[in-house]
Amino acid sequence: MILQPLKLGGSPYDIGLGLGRFGHDAVHRRLRPLPLWQSLAALAGSEAARAMQAQVEADFPRIWEEFRGLADGLALPVEEVFLWNCRGDFVRPQSVDGCTTVFGPCADGWLIAHNEDGLPSLDGACGLLEATPAQGMAFTSFVYPGSIPGHTFAVNAAGLVSTVNNLRPTRIPAGLPRQVLARAVLECASLEAAVDMLSRTGRAGAFHHTLGQVGSAHLVSVEACSSGVAVRKVRRLGGHSNHLLDAGLDAAGQRITGSSGSRQRRVDVLLGDGAGLLDEARALAILRDVAGPELPIYRRAEDDPDDENTLATAVFRIGANSVEWRVYCQPDVQHVEAAGSIRPHSANGPAR
Template sequence: MNARIDETTVAGLRWVVVTGERIAAFTLLGEYARASITAVQKQLPEREGLQVFTRSGRGRRILADVAAATEQAYPHLAAELRALAAGATLPYEDLLLANLRGDLGVDDGTGCTDLAWRGTSSFIAHNEDGAPALDGHFMLLTLHIDGDLPVTVQWYPGFLPSNTLAANAAGLVWGINHIQVTTPIAAPGRHFVARRLQQCTTFTDAVDFLRTHPSAGGFAYTIGDTHTGRAAVVETAAGRHAVRELPPDRAFEWHTNHIRFMPDPPDRAPAGAATANLGQRDESLARGRVLENITPALEPGVDWFDRVLAGSPVPTGVHRTAAGDDPLATLCTTVTNLTDQTIFIRNRHDRTASLSLADFVAGPPSTERSATE
């Protein structure tokens, strides 16, 4: 037996735990989640645009450059995605294209909000925003891969488990926000960089890794450390980076889906250029204006972060409800108390749970379903 899967639920979310050798584990995961992987692929709003773009000469060149850089830098992670595709009986090229959707310069919408606080207690809080059709497929995934640090992530089936909220056994926790890069570089895909980040063992190592490992597209990482209480926002986009670490005395920081700390940010089109991303960037800026006008409590707690993230939509909050012209909904809100080493989870339907961060990373002690290979 080279791999095993167990499943339970928490806060109304499926929670799948995968244990074993890397390729066997991801193959089994593909088999186990085949229906959800297929559904997520079919429901991706970017799918048609990606296919059209990568049939063009420019699109083919960008895809080839990013795919080659990914394979060269992270062959073991590309092997994970191949195994996932094989288990789900889907073409690897289809899953690769979906995983590189933010690395090709194609408009990819907006989604997710992150908050950080450093004071007597430190916190990292995250809203995971996604298409409402993905509700029910979106889940928690714990990976116990032989030779790797254990990690738990929020997972969209079919994607490399890396582009949402993650917590690893070294005591690091981070949320990730999409950054739309208008002109990507020939570098590895951002999902693969984020997946490799999960093996960093200290806060300094994690920040240094992001400084020295560029991606074609862009992510903003809001990272916290349970051992020291340190927290930072790290923006990475098209080979550039910016780091904003929170000072230790009652500091608050936030991030949505636009670059805040880089000069001449690569998420903006050149002056006079027409781009569909302008409206999407406006949506991110609107959430940013809400957060700019928030004054944290003297020492905020879990309830304060939960109210900010899940209390109301723009213009009074940042919760997303897929109402009106907004295509996305907040599928999950998490608040991690780095000092107490606990995590609070709220799903889209307001089912909640609180558990220790150690249990969150290790996976549930009891299970409802299991599968082996």
């Protein structure tokens, strides 16, 4: 369990090209043979795929350039790579990208901690990208081979933190891909702009986002799907796995896997009534929990029913003037895989 460090800059195409070269071998050996990849690639050229691609090209041209570079680095057709990045925008029985997040107030501001759960075959093949684009916002993000950044965990130069959890609605229309909207959040300079981005109409698939920013008086929990968006200011301890918790959005229909239901129940038990403060040790203890009576929060089993394992855990401490972050990839949380600090020039004022 390691993360490969990546430093990429330049044009969107250049960054995509670097990501493609990084992920080339893993994609060809571990991902492209999968039935999920093949079923998505078969949709290339379909009416829905063409419409989604045209919408991204028109609304997010820089992100489309990242796709072009990514495809060239992977030595694959851009239409095929784009569809892989739309894997959550079509209803499929296969699970994709799980994750568990806990969040709440801490002694000096706010804390967001996140388990990034993905395909076990990608263990050791993922990276931690430090991007310095010629245009747009610099950011640091966990990246999967073959995917654009933004739909995992990340922090940008404005001190905006974003962690993302997969959701599984039963109906998904053609529209803006959820990974594109998650990538666009990393270009946002404020919480308000990020919420506006995720609240756009005409989206396809669904995600849950936990957002925080240096100097903010609260965190934001966003459940975003085609049937609506639920935005909640967070002022107490909370957690989220991989299904919609808002009753109104749930009414539209969703698939809740056994693992997602179990993890949400266990997180709720471990957080209690939501009162008090969250610190890094408590957050890590929750995200490393395997003691529950059902399927565990920390997922390393070869027979995980969703075919997912915890590949990395990130902890973000968001204060009045800076974001301090750490990434762990081992069961022993004494081993820090990577760490950093973001201090935006404009940061000031109390975090809470």
